[in-house]
């Protein structure tokens with residue numbers, strides 16, 4: 001793999017990036033941040049040069065945090081058109097390095113999920129797709145808030161390490177075919193700054209800002225093809241199908257315009273995916289899936305995404321063959337190689353939490369609702385997630401489910417088990433679950449929502 005410095009990339013660092021040689025006056029800036037903010041505040045369109053400048057000048061520290069906060073809010077309220085979003089994305093890519101996998105002997109394809117509760121799909125998916133001869137460079141993150149992070153999950157495996165050099169990553173892709181590792185700080189640094197700012201200014205849930213944030217990192221990462229898993233429902237950024245469809249369309253267009261073959265699946269996140277939310281619990285469930293024993297929704301979504309990824313990479317496969325590779329041992333062999341390549345011992349016992357508490361059904365009936373967001377918050381409060389990025393996570397903490405919407409339940413039956421090393425956390429986790437589930441009278445027909453809701457290609 002090679003990395004390229006982008007022509008015209010912003011000098012990194014603080015405001016000194018705008019200074020001339022020592023002792024000289026600072027270089028004049030071609031625009032004034034207040035004019036750019038006013039244009040967007042008043043519902044106007046930003047031109048390409050304004051966008052390039054404002055993203056670059058913010059990365060250099062010339063545009064102040066409060067100015068970018070005002071601009072982000074103006075974008076949140078007034079939106080951006082397709083040309084503006086495309087240019088904004090390119091400007092964020094230009095703020096850092098770009099990876100290049102074109103020297104690999106296999107095609108590359110990546111998957112990105114917009115984040116959900118119990119979303120462990122990357123774990124079985126990357127080895128499954130790699131088992132068909134396609135390289136999967138999966139640059140992942142850690143969890144923040146109620147959604148878990150793939151790296152936190154894998155770090156519950158003894159010895160496994162997330163940080164790889166570019167050379168190690170390339171080697172793993174050539175020899176194993178799948179790598180899940182930490183994204184370097186050199187990819188789209190403008191997005192890293194802006195995302196942290198959006199997080200504290202109420203400007204995360206904006207389609208232009210989410211789409212450009214995700215796609216700048218994915219395009220800079222250099223994958224040839226990309227499949228997006230856009231989550232819809234209480235546990236997702238996008239609560240309704242219409243908004244999720246618009247986000248998916250925006251991201252697919254950005255990828256396609258940048259020469260990356262991109263498709264999106266819209267998938268259900270009204271209830272947790274699978275039966276576990278928490279780091280080691282989700283690794284255990286992923287391994288069960290690869291042994292042919294895991295929950296149906298996890299199997300169905302893994303197969304659906306793998307079929308899309310293989311087609312996007314130019315190696316289309318019959319869905320039955322993909323399903324067989326997932327549950328019949330082929331993905332498991334690749335998983336073991338992938339974990340070993342990064343120092344992990346896939347046969348070592350996974351950590352378990354020291355304390356457990358059960359949530360039981362208070363009457364007979366049919367579970368008619370189990371809210372994804374509430375389960376995510378409970379798992380987070382039990383110690384599976386972090387509130388600040390420097391917090392540590394508990395490997396064994398989380399929520400284990402014993403029923404999903406549509407299942408019959410009996411009074412006194414365990415609906416969930418809460419796991420933590422720190423029992424003082426149980427109270428707040430139980431509070432998060434208040435009103436999160438409903439049991440309808442016995443015999444009520446409860447429709448099970450399919451996991452894949454729509455496709456945008």
Ligand code: URA
Nearest residue numbers: 195209210211213214
């Ligand atoms: N994930 C990202 O990387 N960026 C967003 O804006 C939202 C989710």
